[in-house]
Amino acid sequence: MNGKKAIVIGASHGWGAFLGGRLAEEGWEVTAIGRRSKPDLPDSAALRYLQADLATADGYQDVERELREQAPTLVVYNAVSYGPRDAKLPPLADLEATFKINALVPYHLLLNHVNQESSAEFCTYVVTNSDSIYHANKYSGIYAASKAALRVLTAALASACQSHHAAAATLLLGPLADKENFEKLQEVAERTGADLSVVTRRYLGKSNQAYVINSFLSYESCVKSVLTIASLGRDANGMLCKVDGGSSGSLV
Structure with missing residues (x-):
């Protein structure tokens, strides 16, 4: 290996699994983390899988330990909860669970890793966000609000990275070719x-x-965006990279 170590959180299927496989093809040593017991990941000596549910204390601790021990140079947070998606009044606990996975866990987990300064290697954090923050409705409002909170907290994470050997950036995605x-x-x-x-x-x-x-937007374009962010080093700190199909409008 060439020293490039990546951890992709939320990588058992879909875009996250694709990213994990492509990073391995690009020469990265990859740890893919997901909630599912059977991930949709390619066989590769450069890729290992860890099952962990970040909604639980044990799952959080497993991922926190992985970050500390692996000393990655790239971390991509892609775990997501869509939460209740109907117009009825959902239980408060469901709303809290959505905000926990989509906003609070990534901020707390990555800020904890930043503050530990466990490695001399520069680390880039890429947080996956969604263009839903621009067009919420009664069906997607809770999810969109949690992603808006994530956007603000990622900016706060970037502020913390300013005094550390790290950078935090947002990859904001539109409709993907799922x-x-x-x-x-x-x-x-x-x-x-x-x-x-x-x-x-x-x-x-x-x-x-x-x-x-x-x-729909291709997975490959998203991979190239992640690799570009990772190549920028400290210049990526606070960056917002939008692969969103223009969904935020012409003035944003």
């Missing part, structure tokens, strides 16, 4: 007889009128 998204739209296309590209374009236009894209 398997689930394709399957849902494919079902609509087959039911209506419309072309999938037309259905996708209409879906994106309705979900956010500020989008200037006609298709």
